[in-house]
Amino acid sequence: MDHTTPDAYTVRAAVALAVRAPSVHNSQPWQWHFSGRTVELRADPRRRLRHADPDGRDLLVSCGCALHHFTVAAAAMGWAAQVHRLPDPARPDLLARIDLVPHDTRDADIALAAAIPRRRSDRRRYAAGPLPVRDEIFLQKSASDRDAVLRIVTEAPRRSALTGAATEADGLHRADPDYEIELAAWSGRHYAPDGVPARNAVRAPVSPHELRVREFAGARLPDTAGPDGAALTVLATAGDTALDRLHAGEAASAVLLTATRLGLASCVYTEPFELTSTRALVRDCVLDGRLEPQLVIRVGHLPPGAPPLPATPRRPISEVLRPVAHPYGAGLPIPDQLRGR
Structure with a gap:
């Protein structure tokens, strides 16, 4: 052998x-x-x-x-x-x-x-409360070890800019019929081996103070009650080359698996970075123009009693x-x- x-x-x-x-x-x-x-x-x-x-x-x-x-x-x-x-x-x-x-x-x-x-993309609202400093350090190190930066967005003006960029991206996408057709084609599936199943998709929050996650068609997952207490993080890289984007994915994986090990729920969100205008808004108003934003990762604890999510198909x-x-x-x-x- x-x-x-x-x-x-x-x-x-x-x-x-x-x-x-x-x-x-x-x-x-x-x-x-x-x-x-x-x-x-x-x-x-x-x-x-x-x-x-x-x-x-x-x-x-x-x-x-x-x-x-x-x-x-x-x-x-x-x-x-x-x-x-x-x-x-x-x-x-x-x-x-x-x-x-x-x-x-x-x-x-x-x-x-x-x-x-064990990891799931959990788009529901998370419980209120900040992340322990120890968890923040572990998450940030998991990104920096893979040539990326995980910026935890806590200041009100930066959070407002991030949620504003998400709302603007949602509006621009909804005005694009080709985008809507494509989103519907990948949404609400029941038996397909790809796409977002209806059982894993939740309706986006309507509060202007919460990050509007992408709303998939046919969503059937009940949301948790109360305001969203998720920690909002932006994963960024020094540049925006193909290699930077590949590194961003590796770093995102490391952050998500670390979060799962720590008992945290998590969800990746990329819609604001799919449009030049809203990506620039996050770059300038959240990252001070110093880094290239690649994706948002919501992290936090689910409220007590929230049912576990089924795995999405592969x-x-x-x-x-x-x-x-x-x-x-x-x-x-x-x-x-x-x-x-």
């Missing part, structure tokens, strides 16, 4: 956890390919949201989340991921090439991987994971082990 190369079942298990990552509209815009110890993450442009995500920002952030989920899962299984991001300028869809090498699994690896199946592994075609030479068959049989 070759102990320096992961078997196909290990790769499949790691990818199965990786695809539990959140993605815009649960579109899951990724493809995975592997050969031996090398795994590739590729963007799936067919799943880019043409009207919500015209420049592909959300697609890259979503794939970055999945990339970090994969490295966490692999580490828990005894494989360190050596990640080469955007390795081929001639192939912009190739987002990462990952070499897996043997790794001594630590308790922290297992604990973080165990958070993956596409079958057979649809998203493929062996690299003919890695041993043109025209040669692919071994059964690499086919995952």
